[in-house]
Amino acid sequence: MKNNNQYYNFGYNKFGPFLYGFSRWLDKNLNKHAYDKVFFFARDGYMMIKATKLICPNDLGKEYVYFSRKSICQALLYDTNTLEDSLRYISKEKYISYGKLLEYFGFNYKEAKNICLLNEIDIDEELEFTNILNNKTVKKIYSLLKEKINKKSKNQANLLKQYLKQISFKGNIAIVDIGWYGSMQYYLEKFAKMHNIPVHITGYYVGIEQSDNVIGNCYGYVYSKKNLKRKKDLLCCFGLLERLFQSREGSTLGYRLEKNKVVPTLDNYEYKDNKELIQHIKDMQVGALNFVKVNLSNKLENMDLINPLINAGKSPTLSETKLFKDYYLMDGSKIFFIPQKAIYKYSIKEFVHALSNSPWKTGFMKAAFKIDFPYYKIYSLLKK
Template sequence: LLYRAKSLDDILNRITVTRANFTIQNMLKSCELEQENIDKILSVIESNPYDCVYALSDHQKKKLFDKVYPYIKKISKQQEEYIRGYLNQFEFNGKIAVCDVGWHGTIQNALQDIFEENEIYGYYIGKKEKRAKEKVKSEAFLFDNNYNKWIMREVMSAPDLFELFFLSTDGSARKYARDVSGKYYCVQAKPEQSEESAEDVIALQNAALKFVKEFKKLDNAINVQMNSCVCEAAFSAFINYPSADTIKHLKEFSFLNVESHSMVAQHSFGYYILRPKNFVSEFLNNGSKSIFLKSVLKLPLPYISIIDFLKKFDKQQ
């Protein structure tokens, strides 16, 4: 869909932008440009490839967009053709349900834009809409912008940790292609986790499934009303006051979607006292903030409230 962009901001609204300093070079790679073409673009623009795209002036953004767009348009139009071919192999038509953990309905929105003739409905564990455009046909079980906001506040304080329970250990979809026989297929990226970390994720998910099966037997006996508040209660207690044992177990889990490879802080309290900017940067980039804070402060504190306070310093929230 990037070929429909009219400006650099349109491109940034479409691609996955990490919170860490998102550079011009990061953006070009996210658009799936060949390295040869990236080098050509970087050789003719005035900006430094390591400049943050959000720090560029309107004039710089326009000049960069004018250089980048011809390359993006060619790839993007081909990819729209390929994803149509790929999904049509699975009779992707009529009324369609998209099921996902959450949060912004990005996949559903993109599919609806490509397949305008279809009626696509979204089912999510939690939904957090960013823009009015994203108010498509959807519903969420745990929370949305108008429902159970306190649950949203807790889950979104540690989305990486929450997503661990649903995370695939396969590589993400990079692009779509067509073989010599005309069949379309998905090209996957390398897995984001190490082999050891993937084993830990699978063990965690198996333990969660075991708990659900055992709880279901208990529920048959005592008839618990399984509403969204009941389902989130244990996670709420877990994330508000993480134990030292929890920190120890999660220390080795790796996440490569941010510059830090861990949910746990990499330095001591003393280190951050001397380097407050490092603390703020690592805190804002971390996807499991209560785990991060507990690993630094060690104390049994109301971490969700602390997170709410510290988020006031986040200019990108």
């Protein structure tokens, strides 16, 4: 299905086969078990449930629900008593800003900004995660805010418990998400145990290296704990993959009551003011779903379906990096996929920091240096 739109074509030719293969694999595995419900997690489950419902239009019991690492962690924090204990659920990156830390503790941007002003802190200042427990300012802020953190957390725990009851999150269920380490499954298992919710969770993911803390089974389409051969293939471009799968809505911050019903509180969508980027994403997703529709009767099951997208992620052409020149993730501040200026305008330290943060490292290097070079091999060496 040819189209002059380069974003549509990328979606059809690269993302489409990957989405189709994942959905066929998922459907095949779900049919082996009698799950009471199958939950697709916002936001990464958006394209997954659309494609799966194309493949099995009459299949009931599938539901798109609102969870995020943040929303579940919020509901667990009240059970912690020390700074070290409170950080057990945070994503361990190399750096974390004060704004991101305060967001993790349950404060919205306006609240975090006020806290930083009162304590004469730059909200965007980044801290090395390995030194965070020894940081006197962090210790002081946690001590001052501990009571508020626990109160906010207790409120979210009550709402999350109601939300789980509302969606019938019990019995033998399956969850579907993009994956990586299974932390969401672990947090839900922990929360369910704390609140005596009778549930057994099995996770289905694009790729998963199951944490030892996870109780239920985890299955991965591209890789899993028993076979991690292609893990680096995905993680070198995880941001690109997530953006293709994600819905065009903000992430789940928490929950609130609305007319006696628990509803998610969503963050602002990162690209809400950029109609051009939104249209690009729509075009790629329409292209991918059209690939699924065209091949419904073919029942392709070859694992080679993953290669067009993975190869674009590992060894992108310069024109492919240009498609995503304005794309970024929000993690306290904008973290761009590829460089936003010519390489000679970076200091060495600034360039290394930008590359380290990039969610598409091979694309970042290709866009920066432009020449043909084994960037994926460099990435693999850096990850050893």
